[in-house]
Amino acid sequence: MKRTYPTADEMLVNQHLLGQCLHEDFKVIRGFLRLFTKCQKCQAQEELEGRPTNAEVSDLWRSKLIRPAHNPINAAQVERKLSLAGWVVTVFQRDRCSYRCEAGRGGQRLHSDVCSSRSEAVVQVAAQIIRKGWHK
Numbered sequence: 001m002k003r004t005y006p007t008a009d010e011m012l013v014n015q016h017l018l019g020q021c022l023h024e025d026f027k028v029i030r031g032f033l034r035l036f037t038k039c040q041k042c043q044a045q046e047e048l049e050g051r052p053t054n055a056e057v058s059d060l061w062r063s064k065l066i067r068p069a070h071n072p073i074n075a076a077q078v079e080r081k082l083s084l085a086g087w088v089v090t091v092f093q094r095d096r097c098s099y100r101c102e103a104g105r106g107g108q109r110l111h112s113d114v115c116s117s118r119s120e121a122v123v124q125v126a127a128q129i130i131r132k133g134w135h136k
Contacts, residue, residue, distance in 0.1 A: 003063035009127035010069050016130045017081045018068065023061035037061070068123050075119035078126050085135060089125070091118050101125045108134060 006014065014020040021042035028048070029036045035048040037057050046060060068074035079089050087105045094100060094114065101112040101121035110132075112124040129135050 003059065004067065005059070005062045006065045006067050007069065009123050010067050011065065012127045012130045013068055013078055013123050014065055016135055017078055017126055018066070018074070020066065022065065026057060026061060028057060069117070069120040072119050075122045079122055082126060082129065082135075087129070089122065091121055093118070103129060105134070 011022060015022055021039060021044065023039040023042070023044065025040040026037050027040060029038055035051070036045055037048055037060070038045045039061070046064070048057065048060070052060070066074055068078050082089050082103060085105075087103045090102045092100045092102070097116060098114045099112075099116070099118045099121040100114055101118075101124065103110050103125045110125050110128045112121040112128075115121040115124060126135075
């Protein structure tokens with residue numbers, strides 16, 4: 001089974017806007033018959049198969065993170081959070097399959113690149129806002 005991982009933009013949005021834990025601080029726990037991994041920050045727990053390395057456990061946690069650029073419901077949450085912070089978010093559909101997002105607040109204005117989905121464009125602008133420190 002091939003795992004999909006969030007992009008750097010999605011991880012920024014998960015952590016700073018959606019308040020998700022990135023599960024970076026985990027430890028492996030030996031249960032009675034199985035191994036488990038537990039996040040030290042949020043106390044989430046996952047069962048492990050076999051004897052995975054730390055890199056494999058880290059990949060498991062990363063694969064469990066939500067991907068707002070691929071999920072319209074999560075992207076709508078990102079849009080809402082930006083709106084509550086005073087940003088006016090506008091998404092333009094250029095043709096049937098390309099989107100561009102613009103966000104503005106006061107004199108600050110940011111644009112996404114041309115993206116293949118509305119969700120991806122919104123997440124791209126949200127990540128730009130976070131990188132500049134304007135999300136607060």
